[in-house]
Amino acid sequence: MKTLPSLRAKEHRAFIGPEFGAGExxxxxxxxxxxxxxxxxxxxxxxxxxxxxLRQQFAQPDAVTMSETPEAEEYRLKLEGWxxxxxxxxxxTLAELEAINAQRRSKSAEF
Numbered sequence: 702m703k704t705l706p707s708l709r710a711k712e713h714r715a716f717i718g719p720e721f722g723a724g725e726x727x728x729x730x731x732x733x734x735x736x737x738x739x740x741x742x743x744x745x746x747x748x749x750x751x752x753x754x755l756r757q758q759f760a761q762p763d764a765v766t767m768s769e770t771p772e773a774e775e776y777r778l779k780l781e782g783w784x785x786x787x788x789x790x791x792x793x794t795l796a797e798l799e800a801i802n803a804q805r806r807s808k809s810a811e812f
Contacts, residue, residue, distance in 0.1 A: 738744045769777070 733744070738748050
C-alpha cells in the first residue's frame, strides 16, 4: 500500500500558533485566558463574533422539528451527561493548573 505524503507544512503550527496563544510548538502549549483574549483587540473582536454567531444559532430552533425515538432520546441524554461530566472535569483541571502555575510563580519569585 502506498503511503501518501503529508500536505501540511511543518511550519504551519509554528507560524499560526502564536497568533492564537499556543506559544512555542511543544508538548504543553499554553492557552489563553479570558482576560488575555479580551485585552487583545483582534482576539476580542473574534471572540465576540464567535459568541454572537453561536448565540444566534442556538436561539433559532430548526425549521423542521423531528420527533425523537425513545432510543434517540436515551442516547441524547447519555451524551448530555457525558458533556456535563467533561465540563466538570475541565473546570477542575483548569483550577488545578491555575494552582500549579501560582506555585511556580511564587517559587520563581523567591529566587
